[in-house]
Structure formats: C-alpha cells, structure tokens
Amino acid sequence: MTEWQEQLTVPRAPFIPAVVWVDDPATSGFISVSRGDDETRWHELVAADEPIITQVDDGRTAPGRTGLQPSSSCSQPSLVAAMLAALDVRDGHRVMEIGTGTGWNAALLSDRAGARGRVVSIEVDPTVADNARTALADVGYAPLVMTGDGTKGYAGGAPYDRVICTASVRTIPRPWIDQTQPGGVIVVPWGTDYGNDALTRLEVGEDGTASGRCGMGLAFMRVRQQRRDFLEPAVDELDAAETTQTGRTGRELFEMVAFTQAAFTIGLRVPSCYLTVEEIDDDHRRIELHDVRSQSWARVTLVRGHDSWTVRQIGPRRLWHEVDAAHTWWCDAGKPTPDRYGLTVTPDGTHEVWIDAPRNERHWPLTF
Ligand SMILES: C[S@@+](CC[C@H](N)C(=O)[O-])C[C@H]1O[C@@H](n2cnc3c(N)ncnc32)[C@H](O)[C@@H]1O
CATH class of the missing domain: 3.30.160.690 (Bacterial toxin RNase RnlA/LsoA, N repeated domain)
Structure with missing residues (x-):
C-alpha cells in the first residue's frame, strides 16, 4: 500500500452510486455505466485512481442519454489523500466541508475528527445530498449533511478548526474565513478563470485575514455559483x-x-x-x-x-x-511555478497574490 492509500481509511465503493458516467469519445459527452448491466466495469472504475462522475448536467440528463457537463463526482483517491494531508484534521476538530458529493470525503473527515469532533458537510444538490446521507448512514458515520449553497458556509456549526472545499473557487467566500477560528486552516482548489486550480492552504489570522501558499495543480469542478462559460462566435x-x-x-x-x-x-x-x-x-x-x-x-x-x-x-x-x-x-519574472505563489485575503475581500512571501517584491491585488 502506498503512503497516500494509507490515508484513505474508509473504503470508496459503498459511496459510489449504481449508475456512474464515463467519457464518450464518439460525442465528447458522457454516457452512463450501470452496475447492474456491467458489474466488472463498475468495479474497475471504483478501484482506479481516477475521479468517478456521479451526476451530469445537474441531474437533468437521465441514464442512457448523453450528458454534457459533469456536475458531481467522487474525486480521484490520490487527490483526496493529498487534500486530507494538507488539511491535517485532528481528533476532536470541528470541520466544515463544502461539496459533499458522494459523502466519501465526509466519511474520511468524520473518521479523523473522531467521536469528540464534529463534521458538517454542505451540498448544493438535494438529490446528491440525500444519496450521501444514506451512504454515510449505511457505513456508520453521522456527519451533519446540509443542503444549500456552501459558499455561505454554515454559521450554526462555527467556529471551525478546519474547512475544506471539494469543488474549486475563483474567490474565497468571506463566510468561510469568518466561520474559521484564528489558527484554523482552509484547504481549497483555488484558481482563476484561465486554467487549472492550485491546491491552496490558507491559515486564518486573528485579524480576519486568511493567507497561505498554493501547491499542486488540480482540475476540480467549480462551485455552481462560480462556473465558467465560453463563447462560440457565429x-x-x-x-x-x-x-x-x-x-x-x-x-x-x-x-x-x-x-x-x-x-x-x-x-x-x-x-x-x-x-x-x-x-x-x-x-x-x-x-x-x-x-x-x-x-x-x-x-x-x-x-x-x-x-x-x-x-x-x-x-x-x-x-x-x-x-x-x-x-x-x-x-x-524568472518563470515562477505555481508553488511559488501565495494568496492573502484581507477582511475587505481583497485577494492579493504574491511570489515566495507576502509583500515580497512581486505582489498585486487580483481584479475579478
Ligand atoms: C467533486 S464533487 C465533491 C466530491 C465529494 N467530496 C466526494 O467525496 O465525493 C463537488 C460537489 O460540489 C457540489 N457543489 C457545487 N457547488 C456547490 C455549492 N455552492 N455548495 C455546496 N456544494 C456545491 C457539487 O454538487 C458536487 O457534488
């Protein structure tokens, strides 16, 4: 077993629905694979170190039809492990997750936080949230799964020691910082409109700033409110x-x-x-x-x-x-790599990026 596999203390399979979606090279869309129709393929998908798409088009496309846009998934196991390592949940921690998806990561967080800890997980899609609640209960975990817009956080469970978002964002929502106690950590795939996101780990300060470094590249689906769009000129x-x-x-x-x-x-x-x-x-x-x-x-x-x-x-x-x-x-600038960057979010919402260290020679506020 590799080091990252050891992080994954709860099995993935119980959280994967019977119908999942895979790339369809013929249409560049996504087609469904049903466990009932192809048990072997379903198990191969569950065992692979790859994300599994569990919903397309916000649930509007039924199995058997071609989906256009993945809208919920079970993340790639090695990435899940990397994000958990960055988050560093300890026994007794209060943890908020945004993007419950299948519930697998909520189970892993619950396992780490232990009986003295508390996990709240927020999912925007009611059907996805219901399925996660069922899977979590079946496996014996009981985090609080809330249905709603996770960019608002959940003040009822605050203050948190740890916040993790398993969808990517362009801007760090202010409620996440306000609901994290000083010294607490926020781990999130953060990036710009342009390309992939960086695994970003922010620490919340006494003064309400959140600051930290960017790391490895991630390709996560965006939170619904911050999705990208493109133009097709006539x-x-x-x-x-x-x-x-x-x-x-x-x-x-x-x-x-x-x-x-x-x-x-x-x-x-x-x-x-x-x-x-x-x-x-x-x-x-x-x-x-x-x-x-x-x-x-x-x-x-x-x-x-x-x-x-x-x-x-x-x-x-x-x-x-x-x-x-x-x-x-x-x-x-000497061709800086993503891991040389950091982000500081100040109480007025300014997102300032810097290279190597805050207020270093090269730093600037982002415009959106
Ligand atoms: C990559 S999946 C999460 C994977 C999940 N943590 C797991 O263990 O399976 C991203 C999820 O974020 C959800 N999502 C998107 N925008 C959201 C929002 N504003 N608030 C809460 N959840 C959101 C999507 O519906 C989707 O289920």
Whole structure:
C-alpha cells in the first residue's frame, strides 16, 4: 500500500452510486455505466485512481442519454489523500466541508475528527445530498449533511478548526474565513478563470485575514455559483474578426496553456479570461480565449509545420494581446511555478497574490 492509500481509511465503493458516467469519445459527452448491466466495469472504475462522475448536467440528463457537463463526482483517491494531508484534521476538530458529493470525503473527515469532533458537510444538490446521507448512514458515520449553497458556509456549526472545499473557487467566500477560528486552516482548489486550480492552504489570522501558499495543480469542478462559460462566435462574426499573425514559437504557446509553466501566472495577470484548447486533427489545434462578460474572444490556430499562426479577435478586449503580454511578464519574472505563489485575503475581500512571501517584491491585488 502506498503512503497516500494509507490515508484513505474508509473504503470508496459503498459511496459510489449504481449508475456512474464515463467519457464518450464518439460525442465528447458522457454516457452512463450501470452496475447492474456491467458489474466488472463498475468495479474497475471504483478501484482506479481516477475521479468517478456521479451526476451530469445537474441531474437533468437521465441514464442512457448523453450528458454534457459533469456536475458531481467522487474525486480521484490520490487527490483526496493529498487534500486530507494538507488539511491535517485532528481528533476532536470541528470541520466544515463544502461539496459533499458522494459523502466519501465526509466519511474520511468524520473518521479523523473522531467521536469528540464534529463534521458538517454542505451540498448544493438535494438529490446528491440525500444519496450521501444514506451512504454515510449505511457505513456508520453521522456527519451533519446540509443542503444549500456552501459558499455561505454554515454559521450554526462555527467556529471551525478546519474547512475544506471539494469543488474549486475563483474567490474565497468571506463566510468561510469568518466561520474559521484564528489558527484554523482552509484547504481549497483555488484558481482563476484561465486554467487549472492550485491546491491552496490558507491559515486564518486573528485579524480576519486568511493567507497561505498554493501547491499542486488540480482540475476540480467549480462551485455552481462560480462556473465558467465560453463563447462560440457565429460564422459572420468570425469573418469580421480582427486578424493578425503571431510568431510565438510552439514552445511558448505550450507554456501559455500548461499549468506548471506560464498558465497559472497568466490567469493571475489576465482577469476573466477562460482558456480552451481543442485538437482539431493531427495537424491542427486551436487555442481559444473567452470573456463572456465583455463578449471578447480570441483564437490562435496552429498548423503543424508552420511557424506563424493566425490570431482572430472579437470584442472590446484584445485577449490574445493580454495573454501574450502576461507570458512576457512571466519570463521577465524568472518563470515562477505555481508553488511559488501565495494568496492573502484581507477582511475587505481583497485577494492579493504574491511570489515566495507576502509583500515580497512581486505582489498585486487580483481584479475579478
Ligand atoms: C467533486 S464533487 C465533491 C466530491 C465529494 N467530496 C466526494 O467525496 O465525493 C463537488 C460537489 O460540489 C457540489 N457543489 C457545487 N457547488 C456547490 C455549492 N455552492 N455548495 C455546496 N456544494 C456545491 C457539487 O454538487 C458536487 O457534488
């Protein structure tokens, strides 16, 4: 057994519903796998170190149909272990989880907090919450599972020693900080609109600030209230788009889209910009940038064997130029990796990012 497997003191299988969802390469959507129809496949999915999608489209798509968007899942076991290690729940702790999902992590938290501790877990989807309550009771754990918007926290259980969110956020909700006691810890996948999130561990101070470092990259689903959206320009809009060329190298473009390279920094420098990368075929790839709020959009089309790429831009912002400039900034700053960053949230809600240490040479407030 590996070190991370030892963290997982409660089995996963009892929390996985009989119907789960898997990628469907034919449609780029998700299709259901039923335990009753394919017991072997279901067990393989449960045993793998991969997330398992347990709901699509907020429950609106029935099994047997094609789902478009995962909306609840059981997280990847090795990531669950990494987040638990960062949270460091001790016997007797009061813990709040946001994003109950299957209830597996709530069981793991309950196991750690012990009989003297208390776990509250909040799930926005009533059906998902009900299923989690049933699974938790069947396995013998009794955390308080609340149905509601976890970004508001749950003042009834405060103050907490530990807060963990198992969906990702762009901004740290103020109630989480207010409901955590000084010295308490908040662990959350935090990131920007642009790309993946970083496993972020904040410690709450006496003065109501929360501050700490970013770490490994995570790809979590967003809390419902902070989901991303993208634009699909119509053909006539594409025809009218501003068209330029960029001579950025393939290596530089890779850096712009890779989390461990420039992507995390670009997200911190370019607000409200969502990145998508699409493989069209073996020879063509598209990098797109979307800001739904200002209706701005950009596309860089890469063609194998070429060394100059066409850039199309629409809307009031020139998103490609902003991303291009942020990449230059990243190079000038010595190519900082995500784990060199930290975040401080002050009582007035300012989210200040810094490199290496708070108030170091490079720090700035984020705009949203
Ligand atoms: C990755 S899943 C959680 C995995 C879960 N901890 C487990 O052990 O299975 C994320 C969950 O967050 C829930 N969620 C999204 N937005 C939320 C919100 N504002 N408040 C509470 N739960 C939310 C989703 O419905 C989904 O069930």
